[in-house]
Amino acid sequence: MPFTVVVIDDDPQWHELIAYALRPASDTLTIVGNERGGMAGLALVRRERPDIVITDLMMPDLDGVALTRHIRCELPGTRVILISSSIEQAYQLMASDSGADAYVSKSVLFDSLLAAVWDVIRRRFSGGSWPNPVDPVELQKPSLP
Amino acid sequence: MTRPEELREQIRGKILAGALPKEYCRMTWFGPGRGGTCAACNQLIGPDDIEVECDLPGGGVLLFHRRCYDLWADIWPSSNG
Numbered sequence: 001m002p003f004t005v006v007v008i009d010d011d012p013q014w015h016e017l018i019a020y021a022l023r024p025a026s027d028t029l030t031i032v033g034n035e036r037g038g039m040a041g042l043a044l045v046r047r048e049r050p051d052i053v054i055t056d057l058m059m060p061d062l063d064g065v066a067l068t069r070h071i072r073c074e075l076p077g078t079r080v081i082l083i084s085s086s087i088e089q090a091y092q093l094m095a096s097d098s099g100a101d102a103y104v105s106k107s108v109l110f111d112s113l114l115a116a117v118w119d120v121i122r123r124r125f126s127g128g129s130w131p132n133p134v135d136p137v138e139l140q141k142p143s144l145p
Numbered sequence: 146m147t148r149p150e151e152l153r154e155q156i157r158g159k160i161l162a163g164a165l166p167k168e169y170c171r172m173t174w175f176g177p178g179r180g181g182t183c184a185a186c187n188q189l190i191g192p193d194d195i196e197v198e199c200d201l202p203g204g205g206v207l208l209f210h211r212r213c214y215d216l217w218a219d220i221w222p223s224s225n226g
Contacts, residue, residue, distance in 0.1 A: 096172060096200065100172060101172060101173070102172060102173045102174070102175065103172070103173070103174045103175065103176075104175040104176075105175060105176035105177065107176070107177055108175060108176055108177055108195050111195055111211075112175035112176075112195055112211065113175075115175065115211060115215065116173065116175050119170075119173055119218065120173075122169075122218065123169045123170070
């Protein structure tokens with residue numbers, strides 16, 4: 001059973017770019033939905049209960065930090081990866097306190113997003129026996145106790 | 146550039162010596178290098194490299210090249226000592 005992913009970014013171009021970046025792992029990662037705003041994204045997350053949420057940091061209605069806090073409270077098993085084009089120090093502190101699992105700069109997204117996804121999966125299921133994360137084809141979702 | 150097997154042994158040695166921790170990061174940051182030094186290979190992380198910053202659960206920060214981070218995260222869970 002593949003890991004499920006929800007993508008939230010107010011710029012829909014990033015939905016396509018993220019899908020492209022994750023395509024090499026399409027056997028083990030399935031994008032189950034995209035949304036353009038934090039509030040709509042939260043509703044989608046509540047509905048889909050994905051394994052991983054990839055969300056933009058700065059969005060007009062509910063930003064990525066506030067969204068992460070909601071997800072952390074309601075769905076503690078869901079991993080959150082924040083993405084952003086730039087990050088100011090104040091946002092960096094908030095991102096760190098939000099409970100997000102990883103942050104990926106959009107400037108290195110193509111080279112790093114998949115690595116960040118494997119990283120948060122590895123930490124989420126740290127009790128399990130995992131294949132080398134650089135070989136995503138072998139990665140299978142374990143049964144939870 | 147250190148050969149992969151040498152790098153792996155270097156990282157394993159640092160883990161066994163306690164110079165690199167055996168714990169998961171609380172949060173990781175993936176971005177362009179900012180001129181810091183990699184905790185695994187001791188080399189500069191330049192602007193053309195991808196840097197992984199690991200925030201440790203008990204406080205403290207480690208910087209890695211992405212490749213070095215992947216190796217450390219792969220090696221330490223099975224390292225004894």
